[in-house]
Amino acid sequence: MLSAVFALTLLALTFGLLLGFASVQFRVEGDPLADRLDAVLPQTQCGQCGFPGCRPYAEAMARGEADFNRCPPGGQAGIEALAAVLGVEPKPLDPENGVEQAAMIAIVDENVCIGCTLCLQACPVDAILGSAKHMHTVISQECTGCGLCVAPCPVDCITLQPVPATLATWKWPSPLISANAQQEPARAAA
Amino acid sequence: MSVLNTITRLWRFHGGLHVPEHKAESNSAAIEALPLPAQLVLPLQQHIGAAARACVRVGERVHKGDALARADGYISAALHAPTSGTVVAIEPRPVAHPSGIPVLSVVLESDGRDEWGPNSLPTPIEDYLRLDPAYLRERVREAGIVGLGGAAFPTAVKLNAEGAIRVLVLNAAECEPYITCDDRLMRERAHAVIGGLLLMRRALGVKDCIIGIEDNKPEAAAALQAALEQFADDAEDVLLQQIPTLYPSGSEQQLIRVLTGVEIGRSRRPVDSGILCQNVATAAAVHDAVTEGRPLISRVVTVTGSGISTPRNLEVLIGTPLSALIEYCGGYTPRAARLIIGGPMMGLALPGDDLPITKGMNCVLVAGADDVSAPEESMPCIRCGECMNACPANLLPQQMYWHARAREFDKAQQVNLFDCIECGCCAAVCPSHLPLVQYYRFAKTEIWAAEREKKKAEQARARHEFHLYRLEREEAEKAARLQAKKSAAQQRGHEAETPAADPKQAAIAAALARAQAKKAAAKAEATAGESSNELSPEQLEKLAAARARAEAKRLAATQTAGEAANDATAALSPEQLEKLAAARARAEAKKAASAPAQANADAAPALSPEQLEKLAAARARAEAKKAASAPAQANADAAPALSPEQLEKLAAARARAEAKKAASAPAQANADAAPALTPEQLEKLAAARARAEAKKAASAPAQANADAAPALSPEQIEKLTAARVRTEAKKAAQEALAAATAAVAALDADAQEEAPTASPAAEATPAPLTEEQLARLAAARARAEAKKAAQSGKPASSDQEQ
Amino acid sequence: MQFATTTSPHVHLGNSVGRVMRRVVYALLPGLLALVWIFGPGVLVQAAIAVSTALAAEALMLTLRGKPLGRFLGDCSALVTALLLAIALPPLAPWWITVLGTGFAIIIAKHLYGGLGYNPFNPAMIGYVVLLTSFPREMSSWAAPLTLHGSTPDLATTLALVFGERSAETLDAVTSATVLDLLRTQIGLGHSVTEVRSSPVFGLLGARGWEWVNLAFLAGGLWMCRQRTAAWQIPAGMLGALAVISTLFWLVDAARFAPPWFHLFSGAAIFGAFFIATDPVSASTTPRGRLIYGAGIGVLTWVIRSVGGFPDGVAFAVLLMNIAAPTIDQYTRPRVFGARA
């Protein structure tokens, strides 16, 4: 009887020590929550979430001050990713922040541009190239399509256009979607 | 000992299918040449890798065999005129791709003469088996040869693996049902096939070759054997090996497995195993390219299926419309139900026949309704495992399907989605008729898109962080500048009070005026003329702007930079105005007519008026390019296939020349505005500009030409980044001085213009992070540390200058 | 001319769910005939009841779920479920037992889990187990085999028993306990296996009469494996494991444990190995996984038969291994082509 109690106690102690050692030794140094949230935000820096960029929004979420369904560029997939980081159930995008839409890119109409540099100052990622009084243009690879440059333009020469698909970026549709119109989609495309 | 001696048996791969072969329909039809079509459409992207760069202009006459487009980058392939005629358009045209997205194509109208040009053929080589391997590879590269088995990977790139290869495998399996073009080619041109094989063997420096041919083509095998005997000693160590007919033994990985027992998966490229695989048609094309100097301008295509009146094998010029092939074969039968490019297992179904033949197309299959499976309603997967039994890659297609369907792409990747070769075996046996292969393609493209997005988000994050850091720094600099201004004002007394209180405001107001002016250009000019008598700063501003624009357009119309420098110094006089108007007209005319090449476009730095004007000139040219949407222009300079570095050097050299000119231009009032710029500095700015412009050109889809090449390479982007940082650093250093000088020169009209320009211009230059700075920023986001990082980062980046 | 665009491959070798299921039905025929010969027409009556119930339930559920009736009824999967259950039931079981079991199998075990392809458990076995646990008495009175009585109940008697009043006397006259039942109770009473086996209900290999039925099922099953309608790994694994484990224990203590041939040829071992365990939807799907899955069923069957509370363990063993199937799949992925071993 006594030996059994003793053995069990010993076992418990050993495993307890082992576990404690392991938790100290092998602890996964996780990024702070804000970093992990920021990592799944689309970095469009558009401010539609109500914060001046993705990072502040991530920080607000990490502090628990903002809901995680406020980023339209991320869309439902983004919300699901955020929910996964936060360990909660996903929910639909808050329509107050905007609607999910296809990726956009800003295009400066270079014939109208007066070179005022206002758009340039608005761009959160410095993707607009130009100098005073000279045509500005958008570096398309770096434009996030945030749309912040559209409003400041005094001559309304900036428009947001959907990113054109190329052979390299084209995606096969899911058969689940095309199943509804079995033969139709490709015909329509042709 | 030869590796061949160790090959004592054939191997098996898992799965595979016996699909009804349907070879008999067309394998007795000898190869016929298709009559010359009236028009050819040659997409610039017919191969894996970067699209070729057009090197002809609309309206240009070309001979048969002339280069139409050059390889753009290492993995790319040139394109040649399949016949003589006129280039009538270079524009996006639909190609055989599931997306239906049009691709930039050269449209060639045949003149019916089909004549080779004096320079289109390099000298034929008689004793071709003794050639220098490097020369051989060059010849193959120039001929624009790509893998003709379907994948269309540039052959020259594959042949560059010299030294790494032990065994060269010639793929003569042709395992897809219906297709017989390789079969016919081997029967009729076995000598060329073997010759090409020996050439490639020489280019690669290997000894051992195995030809793998399915045992359902005995005639072709016999022809190859006979050709081997003809070559006698030259064809030593070539093993002709018949293999059992089993789909997909013609897939590179499976063929190598069957012949050598080596498994080449995703983790191991063929070269890593020392085995390289080439298709028979490719071999024949290599032979023709070397012995006749004939570039790849035609290929053999099988036209077959019960939907076509007379199945045939045709020698077809690249770019021929499918409809011409169909017509030649007697047109569709009433049974025609599906038009497939390639075979029934992996081919692509097309909606119509108004598309061109490209290099990778081996078969046009017009299937009757009962030859192909109807797009049947699928049932749920019953996990029967048939797909797994059939999969030659030994995958679990069913699990990949469940994950792809549920959009669990990471899990799909875990079950090795990317090892799938899309052979279609799984879907062909699935009792539930699931479109399995489409699920895999869908999942693959989704995963790639997600990766692209992730990369882009990371880039955006870095740029945004730098943006914030820059704003902060500029805030600090502004304070410093104000300080400097104040002290300058104190030194110079009351003179300093005259300049516009807020240059920026004035600039914006002026800019607005200019926008209106654009809508009535003549009126704007008149205004400018009148204004020249008055000295109100605002009007001077407008005036200067108008002049800059006019000059810019004029520059666009003139060809030499020297002239430009002289013109730029001219004062504003009535005659001058007239001249400008004339110049503008010329510029407009040029725009419409697609201006000729001015690759020095890119060399316009930002600070001095001359340079500003040159920038504007660049813009004018950019507009011209767009207006014409013709890729021809800049190619005039870039034609001799410049490498990105060469292009960059070229741009830098031009910039240098211009900078010198600018520096030696007669001194005038506005020279004060940029007093501190040494020629080298100007040069560097110019280089930065050049790169920026190149980049921009790359982003304009209509200009898939010379400029695009350097812009796309990552090093280029990095260099651009570095250049921008340098530019910024320099500007910042000079800004205080510039501002002070501007204040002094307040009464000088030209300086008046320059003062407001200077500060926005500084802000205007986007400055993304160098890698070093990125690292620093990541390490410490705090403002103080970021500043520190910038301070040490600046010298570091200037050290990098050449 | 405009053509339809579909993705490759454009040919299909003609397999279909309906064909797979019909092959299972064909493979069941020899066993079914043997059952009729040995035990009388009861099994046909049960099959008729089960099939009509199943089709009705399937049609009802498909309509409720808004699925196309023709396509899904034509796949014959409900037919297979119904036949499997009918064969598993005692031939003289009252009709409501069959209706209840089949209805439960189709409506709950199949459709409420998502229908064809989505059910994690074998529906027929769920139906069987529900009946076995709810109505143990009805479920354990089997018709006596021909070889024991010299005659089998005729159709009239069968129909009367199935649909009419069931008096204990008539029932006793035509039924007998199954051998596995007998073995269990007798061993429980302290008799040795050899003693028990001298009872007339035992035949040469297993239960009297059952040998023939099992041989017929074996023939059908082997044909099905040859046709690749069923994965050979599952029956091989199951029968192999059953043989191995029963041999081991029999060698250790022949008095307490039945010999391997007895285990293989009585009860539902063969029928289960070829027809129940191979139901693809709920089984493991990788080649090695199927061997393990089959072996698991074999071992569990033996364990339940020898030490468990129910006479035959196949149904429970299959259901238990259904739970394990996804996990087995996860750890038995085949080596991908080109991957380093």
Ligand code: SF4
């Ligand atoms: S809404 Fe815009 S700024 Fe806010 S997190 Fe999304 S992308 Fe970033």
Ligand code: SF4
């Ligand atoms: S063949 Fe079709 S039904 Fe069978 S497991 Fe594969 S995907 Fe599922």
Ligand code: SF4
């Ligand atoms: S398409 Fe992919 S998964 Fe299907 S059989 Fe071929 S390799 Fe295997």
